[in-house]
Amino acid sequence: MTTLEETPGSSKADPVLVAHDVQRWFGGLQSVGVDHLEIETGLVTSLIGPNGAGKTTLFNLLSGFDIPNSGSVVFGGSDISRAKPHQRARAGMVRTFQLTRSMTRLTVLENAKLAAQHQVGERLWCAPISALWKRQEREIEERARAVLATFGLGRMVDEYAGTLSGGQRRLLELARALMLEPRLLMLDEPMGGVNPALRETIMDQLRSLAAQGTTVLIVEHDMDMVMGVSDWVVCMAQGKVIAEGRPATVANDGAVVEAYLGSGYGDPLEPSDVEGAQ
Amino acid sequence: MDVLIDALRTALGPQAALYALAAVGLNLHYGYTGMLNFGQVGFMLVGAYGIAIGVSTFGWPLWAALILTIVAAVGYALLLGLPTVRLRADYLAITTLAAGEAMRLLFRSHSTEEVTGGVFGLTRFANEFYELNPIPRGRYGFGNLVFSHQTLWVMIVGWVLAVAAALLVWRLAKSPWGRVALSIREDEEVVRSAGKSVVSIKIQSLVLGGVMGAGAGAVLAISQQAVAPDAFIPEVTFFAYAAVILGGVGRAWGPLVGAVMFWFLISVFDSGIRALADTGAMPDQLFSADALGAYRFVLVGFGLMALMIFRPQGIFGDRNEMVLGDH
Incomplete structure (x- = not known):
C-alpha cells in the first residue's frame, strides 16, 4: 500500500476491480465518466463526493444493476462488462443498497x-x-x-x-451480503439512518472483515466513518474521479475541498445576483 | 334446503374442482412469485383444446392428446414468459390478459376452423376417458345430493389433480426454491444481489402454474365432452382469482377452499335470486331473465368487498403478514 500512487486513476499492485472508460449518460447529461479506476485487493476503499457526484450510479454500473453507455469492468481478472447482476454476485461481487431492501414478509x-x-x-x-x-x-x-x-x-x-427498524435493516443487509462470502463487498451508505450504538457495531464488523482480508468498497457521507475505517479514499465530483489516496491526503486535497464547498465559495454575494435570481 | 343441496352439488362438482386446479396454478404465479397473471384462461384454453384437437382432429389416443396438452402449455408459457418476465408486474398482467383474448379469437376464427372447429368448437373427444371409469353405472350420494357415475369419475379425477397440485405447491413453498420465489415476490433486486437468477425462477413458476391451468382446461373439456372458444372469456381468470383471494393469497391450500366457497356462494345467490323473482315481489324490469344471471355476480362482488374489509387476508391468510406487505 505504501507504494500506491496517490493520483486519480492510478494503477494498483493487485487490483480486484478495474473499471475503464465507464460512461453513463442520461439524455445529454453525463452522470458518470470514469476514465480509469482500480480497487486494490484487501483494502477498505471509500468512495466519497458531494451529492450528485455519481457515486451510486457508478456503484450500479459496477454491480450490473445499471448498464453503462460504454466502458469495461474487469473483476478478479475476468471481464464482467456483460454479466448480469446475479452473475456478478455469484462471482463474489456483492452489494447492498442505499435505501435498504429486504423481503419484509x-x-x-x-x-x-x-x-x-x-x-x-x-x-x-x-x-x-x-x-x-x-x-x-x-x-x-x-x-x-x-x-x-x-x-x-x-x-x-x-x-x-x-x-425491523431502519438501523436493524442495515445490519440485516450486511448479514445477507456476508452470507454470500464476498470477494468484494460493496456497501452503499451503510451508515444511513443508523444510530450511534449500531454504528459502532457496523464499524467493528467492517474492521474485522478487513482484518480477514475481505476487500470492501464503501460509498459514505459520514466522514468519521470514512476516516475511521478506510485505507484508501476515492473522491468523485460531477461523475469524474478527482482525487484518490490515503484518507489524510484526500482530506487535504484542494480539488476535494472545492468540490465539497463549491468553486464560488468565499466570494461575497452581490446584490445584483439576488435580483438576477428573481 | 334444496338451495343448499344445489349449492353443495356445485361446490363439490367438476366445475369447482377445475377452478380449484386453475387457482392453485394462479396462486403459484401471484401468491408465491408475485407475477400478476391475468390470462390463466389462456392456459385453460390450451389445455382444453389440446385434448379436443388431439383426439377429435388428429384422431390420437387420449394419452397422446394429454402429452400434446402439456407440451402446448409449456410452449405457451415460454412464448408468453420469455419476452415479458423481465418487465414489471403490471406489464405481465396486460400481456397475459391480451394473450388470453388473442388465443380465444384465434381459436374461434374462420382460418383455424379445420383444426379447432371454429365458433362451435369440438365435441365427443372424451369417450376414452369415460371408458376408463371404474365406478359401476348408477347414482351415488346422500339424500338429494347425488351424482351420476360419470360425473363422479370426473369429479374424483379433478379433485385428485387439484389436491396433488396444491400438495406440490406446498412442498415447493417450504423448499429453498420457494424461498427464492417468495423473495422475488417481495423484492427482485435483493434476489439478484443475492446471486439468484430471477428470470429462471419466474419462468419455472409460470410454466408450472400454467400447466396446472392447462390441466384445469383439460378437466373442463372432458367434463363437458365439448369445447367452444367462447367459454374462455377473461372472467374465467377473475373467478380463479376470487378463489385465490377467498382462500388466502400465498396459502397452499387456500385455492381449494376458495374454489369450493366461490361456487357454493354463486349457487346460493343464484337460487336465492331466482326464488325471490318467482315470488313476484320484485318488479319485472329489475328481474328480467337476462339480468338474473348477472345479479349473482353482483352479490359475489359484495361478498368479496366484505371479505376485503373484514378479513383481507382471506380464510387462511395471516393478518400480520398482510400489514407488512405495504412497503
Whole structure:
C-alpha cells in the first residue's frame, strides 16, 4: 500500500476491480465518466463526493444493476462488462443498497438464508424432495444464525424483516451480503439512518472483515466513518474521479475541498445576483 | 334446503374442482412469485383444446392428446414468459390478459376452423376417458345430493389433480426454491444481489402454474365432452382469482377452499335470486331473465368487498403478514 500512487486513476499492485472508460449518460447529461479506476485487493476503499457526484450510479454500473453507455469492468481478472447482476454476485461481487431492501414478509432468518450460494433445493426438480437438501439447509441455517448473531440480530431471527427498524435493516443487509462470502463487498451508505450504538457495531464488523482480508468498497457521507475505517479514499465530483489516496491526503486535497464547498465559495454575494435570481 | 343441496352439488362438482386446479396454478404465479397473471384462461384454453384437437382432429389416443396438452402449455408459457418476465408486474398482467383474448379469437376464427372447429368448437373427444371409469353405472350420494357415475369419475379425477397440485405447491413453498420465489415476490433486486437468477425462477413458476391451468382446461373439456372458444372469456381468470383471494393469497391450500366457497356462494345467490323473482315481489324490469344471471355476480362482488374489509387476508391468510406487505 505504501507504494500506491496517490493520483486519480492510478494503477494498483493487485487490483480486484478495474473499471475503464465507464460512461453513463442520461439524455445529454453525463452522470458518470470514469476514465480509469482500480480497487486494490484487501483494502477498505471509500468512495466519497458531494451529492450528485455519481457515486451510486457508478456503484450500479459496477454491480450490473445499471448498464453503462460504454466502458469495461474487469473483476478478479475476468471481464464482467456483460454479466448480469446475479452473475456478478455469484462471482463474489456483492452489494447492498442505499435505501435498504429486504423481503419484509419473510423472517430475518429466511432473509439471510436466501443469500447462501449453491443451494441444491433451489432447483425445481430437487425442491419437492426435502431429503435432497435437508442437510445443506441445516448447515445454511447454522451459518445464518451465526452471522445474524454477530450483528446483534440473534433474538430477531424469527421476526418478519418488515418489523425491523431502519438501523436493524442495515445490519440485516450486511448479514445477507456476508452470507454470500464476498470477494468484494460493496456497501452503499451503510451508515444511513443508523444510530450511534449500531454504528459502532457496523464499524467493528467492517474492521474485522478487513482484518480477514475481505476487500470492501464503501460509498459514505459520514466522514468519521470514512476516516475511521478506510485505507484508501476515492473522491468523485460531477461523475469524474478527482482525487484518490490515503484518507489524510484526500482530506487535504484542494480539488476535494472545492468540490465539497463549491468553486464560488468565499466570494461575497452581490446584490445584483439576488435580483438576477428573481 | 334444496338451495343448499344445489349449492353443495356445485361446490363439490367438476366445475369447482377445475377452478380449484386453475387457482392453485394462479396462486403459484401471484401468491408465491408475485407475477400478476391475468390470462390463466389462456392456459385453460390450451389445455382444453389440446385434448379436443388431439383426439377429435388428429384422431390420437387420449394419452397422446394429454402429452400434446402439456407440451402446448409449456410452449405457451415460454412464448408468453420469455419476452415479458423481465418487465414489471403490471406489464405481465396486460400481456397475459391480451394473450388470453388473442388465443380465444384465434381459436374461434374462420382460418383455424379445420383444426379447432371454429365458433362451435369440438365435441365427443372424451369417450376414452369415460371408458376408463371404474365406478359401476348408477347414482351415488346422500339424500338429494347425488351424482351420476360419470360425473363422479370426473369429479374424483379433478379433485385428485387439484389436491396433488396444491400438495406440490406446498412442498415447493417450504423448499429453498420457494424461498427464492417468495423473495422475488417481495423484492427482485435483493434476489439478484443475492446471486439468484430471477428470470429462471419466474419462468419455472409460470410454466408450472400454467400447466396446472392447462390441466384445469383439460378437466373442463372432458367434463363437458365439448369445447367452444367462447367459454374462455377473461372472467374465467377473475373467478380463479376470487378463489385465490377467498382462500388466502400465498396459502397452499387456500385455492381449494376458495374454489369450493366461490361456487357454493354463486349457487346460493343464484337460487336465492331466482326464488325471490318467482315470488313476484320484485318488479319485472329489475328481474328480467337476462339480468338474473348477472345479479349473482353482483352479490359475489359484495361478498368479496366484505371479505376485503373484514378479513383481507382471506380464510387462511395471516393478518400480520398482510400489514407488512405495504412497503
